[in-house]
Amino acid sequence: MARIVQKYGGTSVADVERIRSIAARIKKSYDEKNDVVVVVSARSGVTNELIGKARFLNPSPNDREMDMLLAVGEQETIALTAMALHALGAPAVSRTGGQAGILTDPAHTRARIVSINAENIEAALKDRNIVIVAGFQGVNAEGQITTLGRGGSDLSAIAVASAVKADLCQIFTDVEGVYTADPRIVPDARKLVEISYDEMLELASMGSKVMQARAVEFAKKYRVVFEVRSSFNENPGTIVKEEVVSMEDVVVRGVAVDKSQVKVTVNNISDRPGTAARVFHTLADAEVVVDMIVQNVGRGGRANLTFTVPRDDADRAKKAVEVVLGEIGGGTVAVTNEVAKLSVVGVGMRTHSGVASTLFTALSENNVNIQLISTSEIKISVVIDLARADEAARAVHEAFGLAKEA
Ligand code: ASP
Ligand code: MG
Numbered sequence: 001m002a003r004i005v006q007k008y009g010g011t012s013v014a015d016v017e018r019i020r021s022i023a024a025r026i027k028k029s030y031d032e033k034n035d036v037v038v039v040v041s042a043r044s045g046v047t048n049e050l051i052g053k054a055r056f057l058n059p060s061p062n063d064r065e066m067d068m069l070l071a072v073g074e075q076e077t078i079a080l081t082a083m084a085l086h087a088l089g090a091p092a093v094s095r096t097g098g099q100a101g102i103l104t105d106p107a108h109t110r111a112r113i114v115s116i117n118a119e120n121i122e123a124a125l126k127d128r129n130i131v132i133v134a135g136f137q138g139v140n141a142e143g144q145i146t147t148l149g150r151g152g153s154d155l156s157a158i159a160v161a162s163a164v165k166a167d168l169c170q171i172f173t174d175v176e177g178v179y180t181a182d183p184r185i186v187p188d189a190r191k192l193v194e195i196s197y198d199e200m201l202e203l204a205s206m207g208s209k210v211m212q213a214r215a216v217e218f219a220k221k222y223r224v225v226f227e228v229r230s231s232f233n234e235n236p237g238t239i240v241k242e243e244v245v246s247m248e249d250v251v252v253r254g255v256a257v258d259k260s261q262v263k264v265t266v267n268n269i270s271d272r273p274g275t276a277a278r279v280f281h282t283l284a285d286a287e288v289v290v291d292m293i294v295q296n297v298g299r300g301g302r303a304n305l306t307f308t309v310p311r312d313d314a315d316r317a318k319k320a321v322e323v324v325l326g327e328i329g330g331g332t333v334a335v336t337n338e339v340a341k342l343s344v345v346g347v348g349m350r351t352h353s354g355v356a357s358t359l360f361t362a363l364s365e366n367n368v369n370i371q372l373i374s375t376s377e378i379k380i381s382v383v384i385d386l387a388r389a390d391e392a393a394r395a396v397h398e399a400f401g402l403a404k405e406a
Contacts, residue, residue, distance in 0.1 A: 004036050004169075005160055006038050006039070006169075007169065007171045009041045009173045010045070011044045011173070012232075013041065013044075021231075022172070023084035026085060027088050037121060037130075041077065041136065043077060050069050053069075054069055067108045067137075070109075070137075071145045077134075090130060093130075095120065096137065096139075096145075097134050097135075097138040097139060098145065099120060100116070102156065103115050108144070109146075109147055125164075134156075135152065154171065154212040154215035155218055162219075168225055169225070170229060171229070171237075173230065174232065175228070176191055176229065178228055178240070180255065181393055186255070188403035189403070190403060192253065192254070193238065194239040195247075196247055197220035198220070203256050210228055220242075225240070243347050248350065250348050251400070254344075257389050262308065262337050264335050264336075265305075265306045265334050265335075266304065266321055266331055266332070268302050268331045268332060269302065276295065278327070278328050279321055280293075282320045285320070286316050289309065289310060290308070292374045293307040318333055338387065339371065340383070340386045341382070342381065342392055343380065343382075344359055355380060356375070363382065366392060
């Protein structure tokens with residue numbers, strides 16, 4: 001007997017057949033005498049479809065009306081899920097975000113959760129109901145419907161799990177868990193049994209886009225243990241929890257490849273205080289998110305600055321930097337499109353040495369040139385040639401022995 005929050009994403013409630021199948025899974029947990037709270041997304045594609053309709057009628061739709069519209073997607077699935085459970089003879093009640101006590105700030109379409117008053121959910125659980133909560137939505141202090149930003153139902157689930165003090169939050173999705181690498185690139189990648197929040201954040205923000213990063217941050221902050229698993233089979237998934245000492249035995253947990261960024265090089269800029277500040281200020285004003293940053297040692301009063309930005313922002317970044325170069329004593333800017341960022345991640349790096357040397361050796365043995373390097377406490381990233389990225393990922397995965405059971 002435990003208290004479980006189960007979250008089902010868009011592909012898990014994609015049609016009535018899928019809803020019937022997850023209802024059976026929900027009922028099974030309920031029949032095992034668990035308290036069960038379910039958070040659902042809209043059917044996959046529905047939120048995009050609604051946004052499309054809104055934009056067709058009005059290129060810049062009003063934010064309040066947008067939330068009114070988008071909340072519809074999840075409202076459909078809570079009701080259908082409850083009905084499917086009733087058909088199986090299980091007592092279930094649906095709740096909108098507001099009815100579930102999810103209070104947000106006033107920022108329509110990107111609201112933050114302020115608090116959750118779980119009284120209503122608790123009362124329904126006490127009467128042995130399964131409570132079905134609409135993900136992605138809440139209500140602000142004025143009673144207006146708000147939404148939490150794209151992918152927000154992950155956050156709803158984690159926040160509800162925290163509010164009802166769930167023993168476990170299960171995130172049901174269309175992947176089986178978190179892997180040592182993307183199995184489409186590295187065929188012998190292995191599903192991880194458990195990882196820490198920080199590792200999940202590093203792996204998820206870099207391509208293994210399993211879950212909304214904000215939801216993982218929230219889980220870390222409030223220590224919500226969650227499991228990422230598939231709703232398409234019965235296999236156990238990956239448990240994500242607080243770091244424990246034994247996790248450090250594994251030096252590298254996984255290898256991530258990110259092909260979504262490009263490299264921007266600013267050559268021959270003046271090497272004096274304030275130059276970098278001006279360049280990055282301009283990029284911030286242009287709302288370009290910069291990732292890796294490297295500056296070489298200046299020579300003769302000039303220096304080179306290199307950084308990575310999202311592929312879609314490359315033109316905007318280049319134009320913004322060109323404007324500022326004129327004001328700070330010249331220089332040139334070039335974009336290299338054919339790059340990928342490869343990273344190795346693991347909390348064990350904090351206490352083990354030799355990770356960089358193993359990584360660089362694996363790359364050099366495969367004749368892969370390193371263009372940029374950056375490190376953090378639990379991650380080493382390199383920028384390499386895009387054409388060699390998959391091969392490099394396989395070599396690095398092998399070099400760290402990740403295919404074998406840890
Ligand atoms: N339906 C919302 C979206 O597509 C929320 C979610 O699915 O997490 O972004
Ligand atoms: Mg989602």
